[in-house]
Structure formats: C-alpha cells, structure tokens
Amino acid sequence: MTSRSKVRKPSQERSRVTVEAILEGASQVLRSEGLAACGTTKIAKRAGVSVGTLYQYFPNKESIFEELIDRLLDQRAAARSAVVEATEDTEDLGAAVRSLMDQLLAVHMADPELQHELHKYEATRGFTRLEKYEQQMQGVVAAALEKHAARLRPLNTPLAARVLVHAMTGVVERMSRENPRMLGEPAVRREIAALLAGYVSPTNPVALLDVE
Template identity: 35%
Template sequence: MSRRLPDTNPRKLPRQERSKATVEAILIAATQVLIEEGYEGATTARVAERAGVSVGSLYQYFPNKEALVGTLVERHADEIVTIMHRALRDTAHRTLADGIRAVIRAGAEAHRIQPVLHKILYEQVPRVGRLGKAMDTHRKVTAEIEGFLRIHANELPADHDLATAAIVVETALEALVHKAVIDRHELLVEDLVEQETFRLITGYLFATCRGEVRL
C-alpha cells in the first residue's frame, strides 16, 4: 500500500498587505532554515522563530513543512520560466547563436542562485507532490525554446524537426547545468559548463542528418 502524501497546499491565500508580508517573511525564513539545516533539520518551529511569528500564525497559512517546501518549489519553478522567457525574448539576440548563448547563461544563473536550496527543492519535488509543476516548467521552457528556433529557422538545416529540437536543447541544458551546480562544481570555473553546453547544443542544431555542420 502506497504512503499517502501529506496535504501540501497552503491553508489560505493572504489578501491584506499585512498578511502578505507575514507569508513573505515565513517563506524567506523557510529558505534560510532549509539552507542552514537541510530538509530533515528544518522544522516549522525553527521557521516561525526565524520569521518572528508564532507557530500558530505559520499554521494559519501552511499546515506543515511540506506545504512550505511545495510553495518554494512552485516559486523557484516560476522564476526559472521567467528568466528563460526574458532571455529568449531579448531583441538584442540577432542570431540563433546569440540566443543559445543567452539561454545557456540564463539557465546557469537560475541554477546558481542559492544552489543548496535548489538541490533541496529538486530532491523534495516527489515528497511534496510537485512533479506536475516540475513537468509543466520543462514544457514551458521547451515551448519558449521552440518559438525561438522557429524565429531563426532560416539559420538551421532544413531537416530539423523544431519541436523535437527544442526538447533536445531543453533536456541537454537542464541536465548539464543541474549536474554542474549540484555535483560537479569544477564545471562552474571560468564558465566551463556554459562553454561546453554551447558547443554541444550548437553542434547538434547546426548538424544535418548526414552529419554535416553549418556554422
């Protein structure tokens, strides 16, 4: 029999400015406690103490630690989508290569922000029931990449299926940057992961089915 997940939804949404400020303070405190104590060491009591509120006040909005983490997962996912959207919609990217460099840089920066927190949130996605949110984030970023590829389709070999290419690019980018931030910090030195990811993605994008490369 499978273990039932706890209720990880917020109890209520803040409507007044004072309530919004309280919830924001709680989420900031949760971020700090998770980074310092890790998931297992973090408790709602510690978060409430750091936020300067009573545990009862915290429970008005979040029924448990999982609900706090679930909210942080959703925020982090939304931030990644926003960052990638801005990078790909920047009109300064005159060529496909410019855009690829920008999206790789944006992806790296999004993962570099509080990497300890990123690792904790990534690991707790299944526990807090946010797999759907994670998958939706991947779909949204893939859609942004596909739209960008279509704008620059004239720069690509004609035999590329752009929808498939967008999936490949998003998967490669996420996997490599995540690996560097979480496990292989040496790849972050002198932007090595960005350089190698650019080489990998452009090598794929500009190659035809015959293996010819157009740069």
C-alpha cells in the first residue's frame, strides 16, 4: 500500500467526493490536453470546484499528480500480489509466466492515455516512484526464479530478474505508447511469453554464441 498521506483529512463524506472530483478532473485534463497544459485552474474547472477548494485538499499541483501515481502504483501492487499468489500455489512455471504477463498487460491496458501523461510527469521527477515499483517487481520475479531454479538454466538471480522485468515492462510500455490496443492481441501476449520463457529456458543458446 502506498502513502496517500499528502491528501488532507477533512474526513466528512463531502470531502472525499471533492477529492475524487479533483483527481478525476486532473485525469480528464491530462487525458485530453496533456501534462503540459494541465494547470491548477483548468483542473479545478473540470472538477467543478474552485482553485481554492483544490488547494484545500492538495498542498500544491504536484501532489495531485503524485496521488494519481500512488493510485496507479496501488493497482500495480495489487497486480503484483495476484502474481505472487498465483505463483506460490503452483509448481506450474507456465502458469507463473502467464500470470505475470497477464497482470502486466491488464494494468497497462487500463486508461493508457492517462498513464502516458503520468509517465511524462514521472520522467520529470526522474522516474523515482516507478523505479521503486519496478524494484519490488524484481523481488517478486527473483523469488519465482529461485523457486523454479531446477527447471531453468543457471542464473544470477538478481540480474536475471532485473533483465526480465526491464524487458517486459520495456516492451509493454512502448507498445502501449505506439498503440495500446496491441496489448490486447493474443499474438503479442504469446510473444512476450516467448521472450520471458526463452530467456530462462535451459535450452537458451547463449552458451553457443561466444559472447565474451
């Protein structure tokens, strides 16, 4: 679970609705006009509140984006947990790979425009948040690799996990950028599976290539 502490507490029900309205307003502006054009005035207008109200709940503009990212990361964390569960309960390597892939695809297929704009914001901040998230993801993958080690080629687990997560998210992110619909195609899903599986497979031919 991520922080969310920056949002003020006016615990009343009305408050929650307003906060939601602001975040939804920001999301809409991000989607329709992009990060660069997403100012506090515009956000407030779309949210149907005044700037003053906006600042009653968020200390500054950035904190709105941060909250949006928090929520995005919460979704991803949930996906991660689903992967962990799916992996823990079975010896089926294929199931693990499918779970990992499917969760990732699902997460990226939801509201891709918004995600792209938030990604731009993250770029601004040096990707600090997303980087941390991906590190946790690496932890999950590393655990899975350890568990199934017997059926995989010999691996430097942390490095392999890093490569896997980076490759997978690299592919998914770029495809989402080019055309989010692609992520729904079975062929794409299959190829990503091939990428992951081929990398860890005992039949991987690196040994034959004289790299180094």
